[in-house]
Amino acid sequence: MPSSEVSATDQWEIVVFLCTPAAYGCHKRGVTEKQKRALRMFLEGMPELSDVRFVDRAGAYGNFRQDFASNKTLLKAVWAKDLPESFRLKVKQGADRDRVRIAAARRTGVDMAIDLAEIYDDPHRTSEWDASVFLCVEDSAMRPCLSGRGKANGAVVTPEERKAIVAAIKRTPAVESYVYEDQATAYRNFRELYADNEALIDATLLSDMPESYRLKLRSEADWNAVSRRLARLRGVSQVYNQRCMDAKLKLDVEYGRGDLPESKVCAPR
Template sequence: MIAMLLAGMSVLAGTPAAAEVSASDEWEIAVFLCTPATYGCHKRNATAKQKQALRTFLESRPELSDVRFVDRASAYKSFRRDFAGNRTLLKAVRAKDLPESFRLRVKTGVDRDRMRHAVYRRPGVGEVIDQTVLYGDTQPVASEWDISIFLCVKDSAMPACLSGRGKANGKIATLKEKKVIAKAIEGTTGVETYIFEDQATAYRNFVESYADNESLMSVTKMSDIPESYRLTMRPDVDWNAVSRSLARLPGVSQVYNLRCTDAKLKLEVEYGRSDLPDSKVCAPRR
């Protein structure tokens, strides 16, 4: 699992976005209320009584500088604006599918994690998301690379690294596999440029990006960080199809499509939906 986490974090490592992600009083905590689709809510919406009790509780908390309520109509209007170019997602999500929420501003010096846990235990609450943890900003994640292809590391638990590779199963991506991957990238329609990032470079970028995270640094070795190919793509090409095709190559652990990552992250942080499949969230073209 650590390889999956580190690959996800490596999507941003060494980019301007990674350097900008730090705690800020301006980032909100989003308290999403129960809907029938929310795990743990027993297929029920939050009741009016629960909403009022939660509002009273939040407005009484001295740790909060502001509390605002976002109703379903307002959430859906913002959702339609944010994903205006994603017809597949717009078709999949209706107004009733979005949870109502409270948005909290936390005062300087307050333990945000303790505040989040205190709210999560309240009746009618489906999910609580701190933007400083999952997002770091209310704007889509920025990166110079459109698609990142992460290769297998030694002792990886990723299914793609454990089978279908012959004698290389469970091992770091081989030179032969990397040559095949590079050839496939060069033959893929829509790829404008690409680079190969070796393990030493990837680890250096990772350390520079997350140097302040002592707990993460203490458990991460260079051998944990995957090598990768980073691609820039033409905007008119189906990035989803390219990602799926390259993900099937032996030696590839996982593929991150930035367009898809942006959409999934924003959908979760701003609208409380993390349960939709990629086929409905990820727009193939701009």
């Protein structure tokens, strides 16, 4: 690759979150000013880095409010003091990103270091569907499959439940289109997606794959309301909401707040 060409991976930063008293692994201690100075000096001395940028709580909070401007519930739940400080690192083209991340994570006063390239460039993360309605399988451990279904508790989705689920999907205005995915199709897609993980494929059986309905939703619709409504139907084990999952991921890897409850992260827009 020519030296002037920058790959997609090179565009992503490594985020180094600093300790707060609430951070797991920081032993209830926040980072000190002395530790921050030592860390900055260490990072600026790394030959693999082209830029080292410090983001204080005020800066993180300003970015947070822009990224989640449409989620009033989340904005009311998070303040500047709730967000950790961080260093944002730009890695030089061709440099060993793992070495940088590991070296930064081991420094005193650091909670964790995350390479955004590993997160956002991962093909396993994306989905062509906006929402997936997964159905109960035999011996499921999911709570919705174990109670509230009468004689069907703990059993595979029944024909009556399946009929009601399809009817609910069809009469939902937010649903633009949908397809049914049986176990065989799900298993084939799973094997193709994780073809590079032989151990995972060997440990997963066809019977482990749930049937599902894959939905395309209208962009202007309230995806969270749709997901909650469909998740309450008998025979549904869970509903995967892509927009909600993207928000949770962003909060975790870019703001260090993956601990926030889904009720706030995925609140109505």
